[in-house]
Amino acid sequence: MENKKPVDPTSFDYPRFKEDMVKTHTILIPNMLTIHMDLFEQVLLQQGYKVEIMHNEGPNVVTEGLKYVHNDTCYPALLVIGQFIDNLNHRDDLDKVVLLITQTGGGCRASNYLHLLRKALIQAGYGYIPVVSLNMSNLEKDSGFKYTPKLVFKLVAALTYGDELMYLRNKCQTYEINKGDTKALTDKWIKKLSDDLKNGHGTSYRDIKKNLNQMAIDFDNLELDLSHKKPKVGIVGEIYIKYAALGNNHLEDFLVSQDAEVMVPGLYGFMLYCFYNNIYDYEIYGKNKKMARISKLILWYIKRRETLMRKSMQNTKFTPMNYFSYTKDLSDGVLDHGTKMGEGWLLTAEMMELIEEGYENIICAQPFGCLPNHICGKGVMKKIKSIHKDANIVAIDYDPSATKVNQENRIKLMLAIAKERIKEDDKVEL
Numbered sequence: 383m384e385n386k387k388p389v390d391p392t393s394f395d396y397p398r399f400k401e402d403m404v405k406t407h408t409i410l411i412p413n414m415l416t417i418h419m420d421l422f423e424q425v426l427l428q429q430g431y432k433v434e435i436m437h438n439e440g441p442n443v444v445t446e447g448l449k450y451v452h453n454d455t456c457y458p459a460l461l462v463i464g465q466f467i468d469n470l471n472h473r474d475d476l477d478k479v480v481l482l483i484t485q486t487g488g489g490c491r492a493s494n495y496l497h498l499l500r501k502a503l504i505q506a507g508y509g510y511i512p513v514v515s516l517n518m519s520n521l522e523k524d525s526g527f528k529y530t531p532k533l534v535f536k537l538v539a540a541l542t543y544g545d546e547l548m549y550l551r552n553k554c555q556t557y558e559i560n561k562g563d564t565k566a567l568t569d570k571w572i573k574k575l576s577d578d579l580k581n582g583h584g585t586s587y588r589d590i591k592k593n594l595n596q597m598a599i600d601f602d603n604l605e606l607d608l609s610h611k612k613p614k615v616g617i618v619g620e621i622y623i624k625y626a627a628l629g630n631n632h633l634e635d636f637l638v639s640q641d642a643e644v645m646v647p648g649l650y651g652f653m654l655y656c657f658y659n660n661i662y663d664y665e666i667y668g669k670n671k672k673m674a675r676i677s678k679l680i681l682w683y684i685k686r687r688e689t690l691m692r693k694s695m696q697n698t699k700f701t702p703m704n705y706f707s708y709t710k711d712l713s714d715g716v717l718d719h720g721t722k723m724g725e726g727w728l729l730t731a732e733m734m735e736l737i738e739e740g741y742e743n744i745i746c747a748q749p750f751g752c753l754p755n756h757i758c759g760k761g762v763m764k765k766i767k768s769i770h771k772d773a774n775i776v777a778i779d780y781d782p783s784a785t786k787v788n789q790e791n792r793i794k795l796m797l798a799i800a801k802e803r804i805k806e807d808d809k810v811e812l
């Protein structure tokens with residue numbers, strides 16, 4: 383390709399995203415959660431960034447990933463890097479793009495994705511393209527991408543909307559009487575919130591409260607057929623594979639097509655898990671006291687948003703989601719909070735929570751190369767089943783060679799058991 387330029391791989395002077403590029407360069411972002419990403423995009427646009435969420439899929443993504451990432455690397459890394467390179471292969475504005483990658487900054491391999499991506503870009507001839515790391519651990523200090531308090535507050539507002547919208551959509555879509563109603567209402571809300579965020583509105587406490595209340599009322603008014611109970615299926619697993627349709631072969635769509643009610647825990651859980659771990663690290667190991675204090679403050683701040691979400695549903699037919707402070711304790715007796723590589727104890731806590739909420743059928747989405755999630759997912763299933771006898775959990779592996787048919791057949795077996803267990807007079811509880 384004539385647009386590709388060789389870069390010395392031994393050079394550590396990687397290209398930076400500088401402040402003067404903010405207005406001229408488009409930031410490419412991998413798609414993980416459709417609703418949330420649409421809202422985050424508007425926040426970034428409002429802050430003056432040019433942004434594009436990548437939606438390219440298909441075999442080329444895996445092929446490019448396999449070409450430039452070692453095949454024993456985690457599958458999410460392979461997919462994200464493959465998606466970037468496939469996207470670049472089809473662009474003609476290569477001198478005006480920047481790639482953005484999110485990192486947790488924890489002990490897991492996700493903290494190395496940035497370097498894997500840079501290495502892959504050099505090999506693919508795109509080493510001159512800057513990469514931005516979006517992380518909560520200050521991993522990149524010289525980036526033109528600025529984490530201002532204003533930006534963070536706005537992203538938190540978008541996250542609150544995204545979690546509630548995803549929750550309500552999941553509650554309704556399987557029971558809708560008029561096909562497409564739930565999607566249309568979800569899209570209507572994405573549009574309304576996007577317009578608000580793009581124009582700098584919708585982020586104050588009052589606005590969030592008003593929007594969440596109206597959102598819950600709108601979904602409560604959808605026409606649903608609640609005469610027959612359907613299998614309730616929860617999805618847990620490694621964060622990318624759990625949420626990204628590209629990673630899990632459109633798992634949510636498949637489950638809905640099989641007449642199942644799907645529940646995917648919100649993104650707040652993972653974010654709060656990361657902050658809670660800072661507090662745990664200080665209390666148990668005497669680590670960073672300042673970070674523990676900041677994390678406590680953030681947990682308090684987010685709890686106020688959680689309260690708004692819960693209250694918005696109090697006069698509707700929907701069971702409100704639990705507080706993080708409640709969910710976190712559910713892993714007690716199964717897995718200690720010291721287990722925090724990858725999704726760590728949160729994965730276990732989410733399985734326990736889903737079972738408590740009636741989603742006793744669980745798919746644990748496990749990517750190839752992910753040891754932490756095999757331990758906190760597959761590794762605790764026996765123990766969970768000994769506590770909850772009705773738990774119907776299946777671990778599904780996702781890797782470049784796994785076939786969709788094979789994955790779906792295993793899920794169908796799990797659903798067959800779930801359907802058998804439903805009794806004629808079982809009531810639907812949303």
Ligand code: SF4
Nearest residue numbers: 456490491492724752
């Ligand atoms: S959680 Fe698993 S898939 Fe994600 S970086 Fe860690 S090892 Fe890799």
